[in-house]
Amino acid sequence: MTLALPIGSTIGIIGGGQLGRMLSVAASRLGFRCHIFEPGATPPAGQVADQVTTAAYDDEAALRAFCQSVDIITYEFENIPTAALDLLQDLAPIHPGREALRVSQDRLTEKTFLQDLGLQTAPFADITDATSLETALDEIGTPSILKTRRFGYDGKGQARIMSRDDAALALADMQGAPALLEGFVNFSHEVSVIAARSLDGAVAAFDPGENVHNDGILRTTTVPARLTASQRTDAVLLAAKIANALNYVGVMGVELFVTSSGLIVNEIAPRVHNSGHWTQNGCSVDQFEQHIRAITGWPLGDGQRYADVVMENLIGDDMNRVPELANTPDCALHLYGKAEVKPGRKMGHVNHIKRG
Amino acid sequence: MTLALPIGSTIGIIGGGQLGRMLSVAASRLGFRCHIFEPGATPPAGQVADQVTTAAYDDEAALRAFCQSVDIITYEFENIPTAALDLLQDLAPIHPGREALRVSQDRLTEKTFLQDLGLQTAPFADITDATSLETALDEIGTPSILKTRRFGYDGKGQARIMSRDDAALALADMQGAPALLEGFVNFSHEVSVIAARSLDGAVAAFDPGENVHNDGILRTTTVPARLTASQRTDAVLLAAKIANALNYVGVMGVELFVTSSGLIVNEIAPRVHNSGHWTQNGCSVDQFEQHIRAITGWPLGDGQRYADVVMENLIGDDMNRVPELANTPDCALHLYGKAEVKPGRKMGHVNHIKRG
Numbered sequence: 177m178t179l180a181l182p183i184g185s186t187i188g189i190i191g192g193g194q195l196g197r198m199l200s201v202a203a204s205r206l207g208f209r210c211h212i213f214e215p216g217a218t219p220p221a222g223q224v225a226d227q228v229t230t231a232a233y234d235d236e237a238a239l240r241a242f243c244q245s246v247d248i249i250t251y252e253f254e255n256i257p258t259a260a261l262d263l264l265q266d267l268a269p270i271h272p273g274r275e276a277l278r279v280s281q282d283r284l285t286e287k288t289f290l291q292d293l294g295l296q297t298a299p300f301a302d303i304t305d306a307t308s309l310e311t312a313l314d315e316i317g318t319p320s321i322l323k324t325r326r327f328g329y330d331g332k333g334q335a336r337i338m339s340r341d342d343a344a345l346a347l348a349d350m351q352g353a354p355a356l357l358e359g360f361v362n363f364s365h366e367v368s369v370i371a372a373r374s375l376d377g378a379v380a381a382f383d384p385g386e387n388v389h390n391d392g393i394l395r396t397t398t399v400p401a402r403l404t405a406s407q408r409t410d411a412v413l414l415a416a417k418i419a420n421a422l423n424y425v426g427v428m429g430v431e432l433f434v435t436s437s438g439l440i441v442n443e444i445a446p447r448v449h450n451s452g453h454w455t456q457n458g459c460s461v462d463q464f465e466q467h468i469r470a471i472t473g474w475p476l477g478d479g480q481r482y483a484d485v486v487m488e489n490l491i492g493d494d495m496n497r498v499p500e501l502a503n504t505p506d507c508a509l510h511l512y513g514k515a516e517v518k519p520g521r522k523m524g525h526v527n528h529i530k531r532g
Numbered sequence: 533m534t535l536a537l538p539i540g541s542t543i544g545i546i547g548g549g550q551l552g553r554m555l556s557v558a559a560s561r562l563g564f565r566c567h568i569f570e571p572g573a574t575p576p577a578g579q580v581a582d583q584v585t586t587a588a589y590d591d592e593a594a595l596r597a598f599c600q601s602v603d604i605i606t607y608e609f610e611n612i613p614t615a616a617l618d619l620l621q622d623l624a625p626i627h628p629g630r631e632a633l634r635v636s637q638d639r640l641t642e643k644t645f646l647q648d649l650g651l652q653t654a655p656f657a658d659i660t661d662a663t664s665l666e667t668a669l670d671e672i673g674t675p676s677i678l679k680t681r682r683f684g685y686d687g688k689g690q691a692r693i694m695s696r697d698d699a700a701l702a703l704a705d706m707q708g709a710p711a712l713l714e715g716f717v718n719f720s721h722e723v724s725v726i727a728a729r730s731l732d733g734a735v736a737a738f739d740p741g742e743n744v745h746n747d748g749i750l751r752t753t754t755v756p757a758r759l760t761a762s763q764r765t766d767a768v769l770l771a772a773k774i775a776n777a778l779n780y781v782g783v784m785g786v787e788l789f790v791t792s793s794g795l796i797v798n799e800i801a802p803r804v805h806n807s808g809h810w811t812q813n814g815c816s817v818d819q820f821e822q823h824i825r826a827i828t829g830w831p832l833g834d835g836q837r838y839a840d841v842v843m844e845n846l847i848g849d850d851m852n853r854v855p856e857l858a859n860t861p862d863c864a865l866h867l868y869g870k871a872e873v874k875p876g877r878k879m880g881h882v883n884h885i886k887r888g
Contacts, residue, residue, distance in 0.1 A: 179855050183867060201557050204580045206858075207867030207880065223582040224560045457816065460864050460885055469858070478861040482839075482887050499535050502562075502825070505834040508816050511539060511563030524563065529816055531838050 180375060180473020181247060183207035187468065188246030188268065190260075192219025192228065194512040194522065195252035195448050198456075200225045202464035208472065213242045220513045221252075233260040243267035250426065250471050254280050254446050255327055271375075271425040271471035276446040279422065283325045283356045286444060293421055295414060296440045298433075299359035309347055309357065313340055316359040322346040325354040334392065361440050363433035367401045370452035371415035372466045373424045375473045381412045382463065383481040385451050387431070393520065397451040397487040399458060403434070410439055418444060427452070427467035450522075454485040457508045457527040484530040492519040501526050536731060536829020537603060539563035543824065544602030544624065546616075548575025548584065550868040550878065551608035551804050554812075556581045558820035564828065569598050576869045577608075589616040599623035606782065606827050610636050610802050611683055627731075627781040627827035632802040635778060639681050639712045642800060649777055651770060652796045654789075655715035665703055665713065669696060672715040678702040681710040690748065717796050719789035723757040726808035727771035728822045729780045731829045737768040738819065739837040741807050743787070749876065753807040753843040755814060759790070766795055774800060783808070783823035806878075810843040811835065813864045813883040840886040848875040857882050 187203050189196045192214030200210040201224050209226035212219055215233060222228035227245065231238030239260060243249070249270045254277055261277065264270060279289045287300045301312035303322065313320065318340060324333035333353070335346035347355070366389070371381040386401035387394055403411065415430045418441075429449025431442040452463035461469070461477030469477055490497070495517050501507055511524035543559050545552045548570030556566040557580050565582035568575055571589060578584035583601065587594030595616060599605070605626045610633055617633065620626060635645045643656045657668035659678065669676065674696060680689035689709070691702035703711070722745070727737040742757035743750055759767065771786045774797075785805025787798040808819035817825070817833025825833055846853070851873050857863055867880035 179858065183851070183854065184869070184871060197560070201560065201580065204553070204557065204869060205864075205866050207869050209579050209869065223565050224557065224580045226579040460813065460862055475855075475859040477858070478863070480861070495539070498539065499831075502535065502833070503831040505836070506816055507834070508561075510561050513540070513560060513563050513565065515540060 181208075184209070185247040185472070186211055186226065186245060187472070188213060188242055188249040189221065189225070189252060190214075190249065190256055190264075191252035192216065192221040192225075193252055194220055194514075194524075196221030197224055197512060198453075198464045198510070199250070199252065199448065199467060202462065203468045205465060206468055206472070206474065208468065211242065211246050213239070218515065223513045233257045236263060239263050240267065248471060250467070252447055272428070272446045273423065273425065276422045276424050276428070280444050280446045281326055283323055283443070284354075287356070289421075290418070290441050290444075293417060295417070296438055298361045298440060298442070301357045303347070303350075303355040303357050306344070306347060309343055312357040313337070313343060316357055318342075319360045321358050321360065322350060323356050323358060324350055325356050327353075332392070361433045361435060361442075363435045363440065365402060365434050366442065367403060367411060367432050367434060368397070368449065368451040369411050369415040369430045369432065370427060370449055370455065370463050371412070371419050371430065372427045372463075372470045372476055372479075373416075373419040374470045374476050375425055377420070378476055379416045379419055380466070380476045380479055381415055382452060382455055382459065382466075382479045384408060384411045384432075385454055385487070387451050391520070393489070393491060393522075394450050395489055395491075397454055399454050399481060399485050407434065407439065414439060414441070422446075426470045427463050450489065450525075451487075453510065453525050454487040454527055455479065455481075456510065457529050458483045458485040482531075486528040486530075488526050488528065489522055490524040490526060491522055492517060495523050498524075506530065537564075540565070541603040541828070542567055542582070542601060543828070544569060544598055544605040545577065545581070545608060546570075546605065546612055546620075547608035548572065548577040548581075549608055550576055550870075550880075552577035553580055553868060554809075554820045554866070555606070555608065555804065555823060558818065559824045561821060562824055562828070562830070564824065567598065567602050569595070574871065579869050589613045592619060595619050596623065604827060606823070608803055628784070628802045629779065629781065632778045632780050632784070636800050636802045637682055639679055639799070640710075643712070645777075646774070646797050646800075649773060651773070652794060654717045654796060654798070657713045659703070659706075659711040659713050662700070662703060665699055668713040669693070669699060672713055674698075675716045677714050677716065678706060679712050679714060680706055681712050683709075688748070717789045717791060717798075719791045719796065721758060721790050722798065723759060723767060723788050723790060724753070724805065724807040725767050725771040725786045725788065726783060726805055726811065726819050727768070727775050727786065728783045728819075728826045728832055728835075729772075729775040730826045730832050731781055733776070734832055735772045735775055736822070736832045736835055737771055738808060738811055738815065738822075738835045740764060740767045740788075741810055741843070743807050747876075749845070749847060749878075750806045751845055751847075753810055755810050755837060755841050763790065763795065770795060770797070778802075782826045783819050806845065806881075807843075809866065809881050810841040810883055812866065813885050814839045814841040838887075842884040842886075844882050844884065845878055846880040846882060847878055848873060851879050854880075862886065
């Protein structure tokens, strides 16, 4: 047996936030070096990476130099400008590939893709103007939610429509961006599956986690999630179906609503995912190492869960709790090295571990 | 409760090998940045550190610049030249402190210190020349082992004396360096205790591990070690006694021989220790994070062991086994990013995990 990408190779990571930071640390465990490409100065990932390029995504010379220094490219977020991707993909292999980005960058494309796969989604409609919004509201009803098709995260770019009176204001909130109306889903709770697919098509999934959001931001992920055995199987098979359909390589996150009529796919993220951070203290191989293994052509690792974990995000002033958390047993801290505490900013997370 | 060294502070690490590498990763989890000072080019630790200085230990300007960029200093190996330490300690706090280095840098000082504490060591004698070696052999007998007082590691600087005929050759091997004759200890096995002492004097120890060496190099550490409950208590108390006597701050390794007449201290290492690598996959807080917590004035972390682990060093051509190990369940790889495989060189380690 050999390994596809030799030990000592350099992995380029686009984006220098906490996901890039934890990917770089995981890559180091397998003997890889990482080179971070990030427009923002002093990125968190740069503190634990071999090289850092600070440049804009439209800086062609910087992108070219970056490619020359790396053997493969991956990314920590899905909103990389298309022109940058066009340039990069000619110079180095990129995993996950363009199809995964194309689908996940646009909520309309994503929902259509999922429906075409035979999976359940919230009811949705393409919104281009007030008229199409009126028509969509006739069909989908209220309450519903208007979302920009692109560039939304952590609840940004979203407006609730509780009654038709809210429609005009919600549309104005989109600031002219292409949008999507989604019907509300009556779900009992949300879970997510962190799945990995390797270069040779093998698929592995971590145990699904149960997510609690607040103001559109993930607060906690708990494993095990409240799921029946058949729901658990469905969740994993569904994630595998998505990964296979995209010919996906790497780790992906699939958010699911649990309803009385089955699992409904909320969204997919073509990258390591906040709801998979529990794997750092619940598995021999965590989601970050699993991603590195997948994109480098290594065999997927052993992601069996060996502990119950509650992953709690540390957001903004939650950082004031760090001294107390540092003194709590069975509690693993993961801070992101961000200089400034801001409301709503993810500063770190803590895994509360309960062993059997 | 507050933390002594604020999150975001920079820790200077002297030495850029695998121990510095894993210290830097652990520090990042607590939000600290690391600056590596290392004479050798492209140090393994530099791949996962915020800053790297490549300079010799007698480069005063580089040492001063290093100190100005860091808030505290620690080290990954104990043989830092005295002149460098004299310069550094005036500019930034160094943990563990000078007393620990003074004692552990010299086998004669170390053995004397341990005896003065009432602990058992192998019989030993100071060797300055052929005459003192003859006298010592009269007293200690053969087989025995001649060791340089300073700068020995991984079996280097040692010569066995199986009979008096070997004495002259063994002494010549020392190349005129101050030496120590040690009597052989009739032990059943070797264990080590990884202990931590915080700035406020709290002491914690990981479960002792059982070590197997080959050609003077550690091959495996197994937890739990074969120890009776009282031996286990003795081992931990003894390590705590040493740490307290040195007013120690940080993690230390204490190697012990298990004999029918009790535990005999082989040597102490004022740093994280190869025999503590199992903690990365057996504890919520590993020895590297424990060291960072101790030197930064954070509370010591939860080092309870939650799994049985066999840590196996990957030395030289053992790297050929990585593809197979990557495909083995319950097996966590930790590679060091060293460019060149050499016989006897520690290239990584693997933790084989067995859960209850």
